[in-house]
Amino acid sequence: MSADVERLAAEFAKFQSKIQDAELRFSGVGEMQDQVARLEVVATSSDRTVRVVAGAGGAVTDIQLTPDAVRQPAPALAATIMATLREAVAEAVRRQADIVDEAVGAGFGLNTADQVRQAQVEALGTAVDELPSHSKPDRSARSDDDDFSQDTIYRHPWR
Template sequence: MTGAAERIQEMLRTFEEQAAKATQLQSAVQDMRGTATSDDRSITVSVAPSGAVLDLQLAPNAVRKQAHELQQQIMDAIRRATTNAAEQMNETVAPILGDRFSEFEEAFNAQTSVMKPREDGSSRPPKSGPDEDEDFGSDSFLR
């Protein structure tokens, strides 16, 4: 075989291996869910590996809580379920990707870092400063 034909054969072999891995990954991840339940078992959350909430179940005693307490427990359950899903993902994907797993993990973690709790424990975004009120007294918005 000539050098060009060998390179083409190698490229085809590499492509076929990658396609097989992609199919294997897709079937492994398709039904994967992370689940977490609150300590008092009143809240159960299921999430996709991406962190998307797939299911939220509230027991009757959950709605008797103060709104802030319920909010915090739901957010905590979502975080724990997301961690659970990420652990499952890592355990499933690492053997399939082999030495390319670190690249996958880096890209995946960049996407899911949004779910990390704030340092102050709050789940609310910080309040913005006051709006700048401009004087358009000359009936024009142009400066």
């Protein structure tokens, strides 16, 4: 009978060890979800006429144009918007992958960030080192030229 008790005790100890391992692996999931929910990437076109904000999953949350932007020929403005949008979305996805890797990557043997970067290299036809860095934007150096709050991409008939 004692052999059965010892076997059950050993199995129970293994079970407890697996529970502790799972708890350790998932301990950062709540914070990861919070970080992903707060994720915001701002991309500004090289001529500073278009500003795009993207969040988790690359969802575009805002597009702002300066008065100079709408003075451009339509094809040029469309190209500027699309390039800035792609930059914002790609960076948001890279940062989200970094957040996932920080929280659970090592525990599950994941390297999501490298997979995302490789997919972007293939989709964009560029080298990994040519992808924009994933540093946070400096929001302290704003000027009046960066204030897009009163601009819109919609044409108003009363203007």
